[in-house]
Amino acid sequence: MRLEAVDALRGFALLGIWLVHFLITFVGQRGDGTGPAGPPSAGETAVRLAIDTFVAGKFFSIFSLLFGLGFALQLRSAGAKGQPYTARFVWRLALLGALGWLHRLLFEFEILHIYAVVGLLLVLVYRWRNAWLLFASGLLFVGGLGFAFWLAPVTALFTGAFGEAVGSFLVDEFSGFRVFTVAAMFVLGLYLGRRDAFADTAANRVFFNRVLVVAAVGFAGAKLFYSQFASVVGAGIGPAIRFYDTFFTLKSLAVSALYLAGMMQLYRQPLFRRALAWLGPLGKMGLSTYVLQSLCLLLFAWCGRRYVGAAGLPLQVVLGAAALLFAAQAAAAHAWLHRFRYGPLEWLWRSATYRQWQPMRRK
Template identity: 35%
Template sequence: MTNPDRIDDVDALRGFALLGILLVNTMAFASAFYGLELADPAFTGIADRTVHLVIALFFEMKFYLLFSFLFGYSFTLQMRSAEKSGEAFVPRLLRRQAGLWLIGVAHAVLLFHGDILTTYAVLGIVLLMLRNRSDGALFRLAKWLVILVAVAWGALGIVATLEPTPLDRPGILAAAKATELAFRGDWQAIISQHLTELSSVWVILGLLQAPSALAMFVLGLIAGRHKTLARPEENKALFQRLLRAGLWIGLPGAIVYAYASVEMIDSPVAIIGLSIGLITGPFLTGAYVGGVMLFLGTKAGQRLRNLLAPAGRMALSNYLAQSLIAALIFHGYGLGLIGQATPLTTVLIALGIYTAQLFISRWWMARFAYGPLEWVLRFITIWRAPQWRKPVGAR
């Protein structure tokens, strides 16, 4: 049975977010140097750096925030759904988060160490505990989460700049080459590499992404309470303000972050740029929300909604499918292209994957009520098998 509580604009935003997530994650699949303090020596030309600048400017540090905001918004939809069905919300949510965590662990071990689902699963429990706080208290929490994590990283960058330590270039090169060799291996070598990296990755996610993600969860919860995305006509002025704030605050901050992370990657100044990106990233993410919502209200926007919404309805399946396809392209059990594709080629690969997903999602959602993994997560959530196929004539 179709879900009458679904909001097409929320699904369209989620489908849009899949593009940014894919572009960033594919860059990580393509190069063992991604996230290190040294650029890949094989790709340091103007074209290569330009691609990295564009990805850092418009996509890094923004689209996981968009997903986080939508997670918080959807949290309120799940609360209303449980209320309508007469079922207790807390047990449902706990089962859902447990299922999400298990899927995330499998994703991290088998496909991509940069998995965000495990973080979302844990933060969802925190959001559950915050659900009865007032809007004002939640907004203050979100504000201070963003400020404090940015200040902490900024202070770290300043200390590192004032007391610099020599960059261990040979060590970084050796580590990157060892990682690349592992990812060119078989299943066992790749899983072993993922397990080796997981502890450090989870620490970084906890210190870098988790506070900002929780802040966006909270803002999404506030927006969901007021049905902001379900009432686009009433909230046009808000969307316009978000767009302006993103252009005046978010974009300049993103420029600083992008330049520092690409052109000054081997300098402690890159950490200061990161801190600026952390504090201004939510503004650019807000601009994406406002801009997309305003565009969806136009005639052309209706066509875009029809294209993006099916992908958003099965975002979990698409997210993991992106990792599977990228792994088959860049890892050793597939084409083994890690370290060989230029940044531009990598972007084109990502765009090809995304385009295919848009059309496959439209075909799938015309026939089925859930994406494959959405069905699994729904089963865990309600603890019974949901209807798989759509009834004849259902949207």
């Protein structure tokens, strides 16, 4: 298992998550956060189209898959030492859930609390055979597609203040197939970790080449149908919206697979390995980086309110800030891990897991 490649892949996923959150939040918006600054410019339209095609919904799937992969690695490590792990993993999930709900107070796109709940699924299926894991992953994804068709009728059954709150919660957590996609990616990551899919072997190189071909064909097909439904949705035909969401999800997963397989194949090349190595520290302290990104978003939003006000945020400023702030995150991760073994939140999480302070500084 090439842990350096996995860390770089996780860092790459965090780059995509950062871009979609930052650009969706600020491109074309007023500095005070009160709404759009006006009709989008050609540049803003192009940026949003690029986000929709290549970024939105693509990277959190990779991030989720790597969570399942991490479980497989931790399970293998515990097994090699003859230590039980499932109870400890459940405790780790409880800690992650607590952090996630705190994080959600600051950041509306928070995903950690969902990881904490859905992660329990891994405890239920980790003894299954590989074929059953693949089947379960596919079934969860298909179930998510079907769920979209009856989510709206179900939420309509809830009335009153409490009912509306429940309905709103269901829409927030289950729309866009988020929970089902996370569950499917968790199980798929467990499967890939069990079969050592990230080891540098001839069989895995062939495997990822096949993934590239299948994903490219899948993307082309999903993109075609997605474009067809886009015009229908624009006309306000309600039922078509759910088909639109379905093909958006299929398109996103195809792009995620292209990124994943492409990164693994590129990482085999020494030149690209050196070029991608700067993402490794970000991925190694992925939890800390993910939460730090929320703080960076809040910082930029404060600057917008303070220095821009009701005026529109210039596109070049938004793009430049996105690049500079991510570069700052990368520099901070490199500097931190040069002196310490873990990211700050990883260290706290690990210490709470074992109920004792873990060594932090490098010797």
